[in-house]
Amino acid sequence: MAGIAQGQRRGSIIAPPSNYDGGGGQGESSNSFPISKKHLATWLLLTAVAMLFAGLSSAYIVLRGVPEWQNITMPRLVWANTLVLFASSVAIEFARASVRKNKTDGVKLWLSVSGILGLTFLVGQLAVWRQLVQAGVYLQTTLHSSFFYVLTGLHALHLAGGLIGLAVVLRKAFTNRLTADSHEPLQVWGMYWHFMDFVWIYCFLLLLLA
């Protein structure tokens, strides 16, 4: 690699003849963007996911107004699932409290709890689908049912992706690489999971208040 070899120019230290400051804006002395790379990337990812669900919900709102709209009754299990998902988010906060106190056992425990609750939610959603099918409510039965399957399905896919992320964080936890000073993977994964919980509540309310 040529490195600083030939031809690289450096500014000279000779005083310039004109009182010139170099144009453009005043530079910061060093580039210290207030958000870390991983946090920023996670926010950006959440923005994209938000736009996906925004697109779908705007379609929902538009079609809600057509005369052919027919509501379905949502199985009661959906409420229980919502609580389970909420509990999994709460578990994350316990995990974060533990990591801030360097309690590695607590971290492992609460992350595992969150994962199990998350899995339970997904299984519960599958059960909800089965209940609907048994009641004769399929994907194409009404617009409301179509949106129900599409929104819950897409949300479940994103949550499953979140579980893969959890596996990565759990590996770090179980190899004691999450400490009070350095636990960014847990923080960003937690952001993602809380956001998917919020998306669920949003979709749930949208579908409920048809």
Added chain:
Amino acid sequence: MTETHSHQEGEHDHPKLGFWRKYVFSTDHKVIGIQYMVTAMAMAVIGGTLSLLMRLQLAWPDKTWPFLAKVFPLAFKGGHMAPDFYLSLVTMHGTIMVFFLFTAVLTGGFGNFLIPLQIGARDMAFPFLNALSYWIFLCSCIVIFSALLVQGGAPLGGWTAYAPLSALGEAAGPGQGTGMTLWISAIALFTASGLMGGLNYITTILTMRTKGLSMMRLPLTQWALLITAVLGLLAFPVLLAAAILLVFDRAGGTSFFIPGGIVMNNKLIEHTGGHPLLWQHLFWFFGHPEVYIVILPAMGIASDILSTFCRKPVFSYKMMVYSMLSIAVLSFVVWGHHMFVSGMSPFLGSVFTITTLLIAVPSAVKTFNWLGTVWGARIRFTAPALFSIGFVSLFVSGGLSGIFLGTSALDIQLQDTYFVVAHFHLVMAIAPLFAAYAGLYYWFPKMFGRMMSETAGKIHFWMSFIGVYCVFFPMHILGIGGQMRRIYDPMNYVFLQPQQPINVFISVSAFILASAQILFLVNFFVSIWAGKRVTENNPWEATTLEWETPCPTGHGNFGPELPVVHRWAFDYSVPGAAEDFVPQTAASVPAVKQV
């Protein structure tokens, strides 16, 4: 740790990479950028060939093509091009060019290559994710190409895939089966790839600028790439949402876009409740920002290159930045101008006319600023310089025809005619193409350590500049005369017959234009191995950070220490300076020529 570590001279803490890891599955942003560019060039050849076939049909609709019938027997039944084949050409040409050429080469190619270099970083924030984005992009290219090969052929609903034609599946006609499914899959993969890239670009530009490089000292290319990445993040997921709903309409029996009361084969079909306009709203909510995703990087690149070869700062850098920001914001509230005659509420039509003519203001500001850059310049006429000047002319031509279309009362007559085709080709295809060419000639030495042939480059420019005007300017007249879009045989209409000589002129020009692009491709690839070697870092005497590195730039980009920036990117012809440029890293203006 996924941080990139600095490469100390002589201290290689990597094991030496084999051929495959170094040149194929590389995580180096420069390799990935070149991979995007080369792949996009291949897609351009495919997309361009499709358009030449279209032009054959449009100029000579009654002719038979025995040679083509031998090569594509299903597409040329009895020697004549089949109408559904023509429409699949239209659809695939548009899809390939918009996504797989322009978005890919400008954002994927130049974005990847330039961002770390121009901000003084060693690589992107997430190099592995970056590599992944390329390979998924390549997959999407393969999937879209395969749509041309499957039974039933490629989809024929246009790149805009309006429902219910696209939602009804096989029932709606040929190409709407497997071909359409592959189309949707390719778009979904492309969206995923774009999302990964966008995350990388925004994170890198915001968090990894080197010391002294404030936002207002960034080259316009970087501002453009940053803003474009944000646009992509916000717009592409909406396309994905629409595509997901479309998939379910096609395969799941849902009725998101399919209303009741549809009769196919004399039978009412079972769908009910959907709204075809919903597809258009979702698609264009994405689609309009998409056209700015194409043009903004082109504007940034052309502005910077124009300034370099004019040896003069870009006029009103601040307003250039603010214009790009306002274009980006406004791009989300103009989408209805694609739907003036769609059956959308006329009141909404009025609203969109206002917002559309509003977005013309920042574009006009940029045009004035380009003129202000050339005024009083001292132009160095190289191939990249010519292409950046050509960009300005083409953008003006294309942009002005947009005024007609944005005026809803006029759009009634001009919508779905060749006037629209002329407009969007000039602004969205040709102007960005010229900016991309400027960029390829300009950064070629940085990529490959050699120069492209300047003579061939100049021939390429003059032939292309004349060629594109010969092809696309007369299309305005065709549209005024009423020639509709996506018509397999204009001669079917008596009122269009007098204009047919124009179609012939356009087609002949198109073939000549295409041959000039072959010249470019030969120049590009031959020069990689046989071009004149470049020994200096900064053959163009430019100010931006990438020119501090060797030609070609090595792994790790900069030497043991990252550069420190002391000024903006446009210190050309500074009064009192020894030379007509002062690099961004210069702490003070050198009064004596540097060796």
Added chain:
Amino acid sequence: MAEGNGPGRITSSGLAFAALMAILIIVSLWLFMAQPWWFPTIASVHGVQVDSLFTIVLIVCGIAFVGTQGMLGYFVMRYGGSGKEKAGYWHDNPKAEFFLLSGTAIILVVLVFMGQRIWLKFFFSDQPKDALEVSVTAQQFQWNIHYAGADGKFGKTDLSNVSPTNQIGLDENDPAAKDDIVSTNELHFITNKPVTVHLHSKDVIHSFFLPNFRVKQDAVPGLGVTISFTPDKAGTYEIACAELCGAQHYKMKGKLVVESEEELVKWQKTLLAQ
């Protein structure tokens, strides 16, 4: 390097570019002013206003076009470099920028107002009271024309009744349908009599394009759109489909005849007799 005080250098590249800009300007002026090919002959009342608006926008954009392309060509010709002299360093002019920006905005605002007058009049006027009413139902790949006949009432249509001989599903048992006239791909209007078109589609999106009348409206399944206008020139014209609707989209041509009321009634009688 010398400071940029002198004139620029005229180069062959600069001259060539300027020449191309001159040719571009001349050719475009010829195309748009001499109009060797132009809009289809106008045959509607509101169409005259549309054409006038086009001319105004053309003049405004034409001035902008000639101005910018001309300036670009001139600057590129005039300001070649020699490698021995710097360019000017100036790069801001807040006053000029403000003037240009507001000037552009004002011109565009005026254009918006002018365009909106025509747009709003076309879409928000009350339907003309004694208009000739036609129902046009687009399908792959033909235009189904349906007149209410002498009783002025459209017969009921039901798409579940569609058959190859009854493409709009006209209910034969409905008394109002007895005098309805149905035609395929042929539409007749009366000169100087306003017409109200009810536009439908049976399958995919089509677009009802009457080039000579400055009328274009998408026919969307599930949506009925009504438009009104007044044809004011007798003759035979073409109807085209302007929205891609399938492989035979290019064949979706119709015939439009504008004639006197007697001739229209005579034509309708021949169709009824069939």
